[in-house]
Amino acid sequence: MPKDIPVTKQVPASDLTTCEATRQMLEKARKDGVVLNLDRAVDMKPCPIGVESACCKHCFMGPCRINPRDPYKKVGICGATIDTITARNLARNVATGSASHNDHGQHILHLFKGIIEKSVTDFSIADTRKLQNLATELGIDTEDRSVEDVAKDLCDELEKTFSNVDGEMPFMKRVPAATLELWRKDGIVPRGAMKEVMEMMSRTHIGCDQDYNHLMKQISRTALADGWGGSMVATELSDIMFGTPSPIVAEVNMGVLKEDHVNVIVHGHEPAMFEGMLAGVNDPFFIQAAKDKGAAGINLVGMCCSGAEMMSRHGIPHAGNFSSTEAVLVTGAVDAMVVDIQCIKQGLAQVAKCYDTHLITTSDRAHIEGATHIQFDETDPRTCTDEVLIKAISRFGSRSQPIQIPNQVQKGIQGFSHEYIEYMLGGTFRGSYSPLNDNIINGRIRGVAGVVGCTNPKVKQDYVHVELVRELIKNDVLVLQTGCSQIALSKAGFLTPEAAALAGPGLSEVCETVGMPPVLGLGSCVDNTRILIAASAMVKAGGLGNSIADLPAAGCAPEWMSEKALAIGQYFVSSGVYTVFGVGFPALSGTRFHDLLFNGLEQQGYGKWGMAKDPIEIARLMIDHIDKKRSQLGIDK
Ligand code: CUV
Incomplete structure (x- = not known):
């Protein structure tokens, strides 16, 4: 086995994760002398100034460091205050996150x-x-027109999402009137995504925009260009091309790997390559080729967001979330891991080498040193996917590693698109408003929470996700999920109708009547736009105020780590949602910019940010906010 760079200290594996399968694989890796992300995290001491975002390295006069304990005692060499520094840092994080989703879209x-x-x-x-x-x-216009003609016009219209330099993005037509009115008044309606990201980068150059209130506006605009822009294009067109999800049973966790099958994991974000792989593994030629090597078949499995998307759409099994992508290779059972873009740790290359697994990159936007690159071309998908399968089947035939697959596997119901939620809880047949709004107004459902986002080895994997959601549903809050958070709760068994027993009396009654779980899985990170669309539909259905900010709703990314998460958080805040982050937040409490994010924005009619590390504390913040909104709507009791 190739030598790994050792870490200097270790803590018990059970301190790092509540995912039993990941714990087992972490322990096996340690025995094998292989270092995983979870151990590297313990070994890393993050810079105490950087973690507070009190460091500026936008020019080479610095980097300038501000003392987090006395942030107004000093300014940068150019004179930039802590507020300018932090705002510019957040601006660039949001620009990167928005760029990622827009590139995908x-x-x-x-x-x-x-x-x-x-x-x-x-x-x-x-x-x-x-x-x-x-x-x-x-x-x-769709009347008496062919699908092709309508599709062509739709394509031209959606193109503006990216290429507009003025005007308003196409999906602004979906935004509730009062919310859009606020954006127009403040000049933050996104024009085109490329314009917003470019302007954000340019305004954060040394000596350009140096008023944190003014920077904030472009931060909002750049984030809105993600949620109501590229991400929404990605979700809607992926549904159109690959099918709109509706409830489907799927299995989650490492136990979905099969020792007697050729195991292929797809990990990343864009559905096209994964869809191509799905076609490939069903080809009788490859099934036979696998059998010729002694395998019972080919087992296609997902991880992270493209996994969540394929699980929602087709019921493809899912092996685990972000913190488990290295651990899964320790099973020795993965014949190939095929990746495209985003959240693919470079550490995978070394772990794959140790376990003799093919790590295959497929996007011209993401090569990894030490991985094999096989370019995926959507005009000719089989050239890539066939080559992947040939490699995987051949690796199965010459497996040299002892196989150890944790037997953890959990079934759950996935695939709640916004269309299905509206269908399930929608219509006007039961009351004066839609049944969902009715159930919120009558108090059976106290409010709605979006719990989303990554896992982060700074906190025990899955723990904050699961305990937060447990507390929310206990208090009759309906939970909508995406991404790695959805996988955490799926593994914990919350995406089942039986989990209604864990909900408060009102929510469990609704779940039992409708036959749904108290936690609804909506898909990948770009599918957070399904939450925006559902929120807009709730406003339009009536009885819950005029804007998204009026809804008894809150959002949370309890174990976030990526810049995309910051972009998502900001587009929820700018859309009117109180959004709490766990782990920590890159702004210094006690500064004016921090006060704007965590307080001032709400006074301007937006949502606001919140931060807490403990799941019960996060739940309390979210429920208090929901109750505040209920009382403002006059529906508290
Ligand atoms: Ni896009 S952004 S770790 S895969 S949710 Fe998962 Fe989701 Fe975060 Fe990445």
């Missing part, structure tokens, strides 16, 4: 265009009804 649009123009023939339009509905919503 633009790729999805490009694929859609390829289908329309027939340069892409391996994919097609799966949901024509959604195509028509979306086109109508965006003001495109």
Whole structure:
């Protein structure tokens, strides 16, 4: 086994994760002399100034460091105050997060265009009804027109999401009127994503925008260009091309790997390559090739966000969230891990080498040193996916590693698209408002919470996600989930109708009547836009105020780690949602910029940020906010 860089200290594996499968694999890795992310995290001492975002390295006169204990005692060499420094840092984090999602969305649009123009023939339009509905919503004439013609117009319209330099993004048509009015008044309606990200980068250059209140506006605009822009394009067009999710049973956790099968894991974010792999593994030629090597078949499994997306859409099994991607390779059972973009740790290359697993990169935007690159081309997907399968099957035939697969596996119901939630809890047949709004007004459902985002080895894996959600549903708060958080709760068994027994009396009654779990899984990170759409639908259905900020709702990313999470958090805040982050927040408490984020924005009519580390404390903040909104709406009792 190749030598790994050793760590200098270790703590018990059970201190680092509540995921039993990951714990077992971490312990095996230690025995094998292999170092995983969870151990590297214990060994790392994050810079105490950087963690407070009190350091500026936007020019080379510095880096300038501000003392977090006395932040106004000093300014940077250029004179930048702590507020300017922190605002610029957050601005660039949000710009990166927004760029990531918009890059993803633009790729999805490009694929859609390829289908329309027939340069892409391996994919097609799966949901024509959604195509028509979306086109109508965006003001495109659909009457007596072919699907192709409507699709062409939809493509041109959505292109503006990225390329506009002025005007308003197409999806602004979906924003509740009062919310949009506020954005217009403050000049933060996003124009085009490329424009917003470029302007954000330019304004944060040394000596440019140095008023944190003014920077805040562009931070909001850049974030809104993500949630109501590229991410929404990604979700909506992926549904149109690959099918709109509806409830489906899927298995989660490392026990989905099968010792007697060729195991292929797809990990990353964009659905196209994964969809291509799905076609490949069902090809009788490869099934036979696997059997010829003594395998019972080919087992295709997902991880992280593309895993969450494929699980929601097709019920593909899911092996685990962000903190488990290295650990899963320790099973020795993974014949190939195929990745595209985002959240793919470079550490995977070394772990894959130790366990003789093929790590294969497929996107021209993400190569990894030590991995094999096989370019995925949507006009010719099979060239890539066939080569991946040949490598995986051949590795199965010559497996040299002892196999140890944790037997943890949990079934759950996945695939709650916003359309399905509306269908399930929508309509006007039961009361004066929609049944969801009715149940909120009558208090059976106290409010709605979005619990989303990554896992972060700074906190015990999955612990904050699970304990937070447990507390929320106990208090009759309906929980909507995406991303790695959804996987944490799926592993813990909360995405089952039986979990209604853990909910408070009101929520459990609704769950039992409708036959749904108290925790609804909506998909990947870009599918957070389903929460925006559901929130807009709740406002439009009536009885819960005029804007998203009026809703008894709150959001949380309890174990966040990525810049994308900051962009998502900010677009929820700017859309009107109180959003609490766990782990920590990159702004210094007690500074003016921090006060703007955590207090001032709400006074301006937006949502606001919150931060707490303990799950019960986070739940208390969210429930207090929900109760505050209920009392403002006059529906508290
Ligand atoms: Ni996009 S951003 S770790 S995979 S949720 Fe998972 Fe989700 Fe965070 Fe990454």
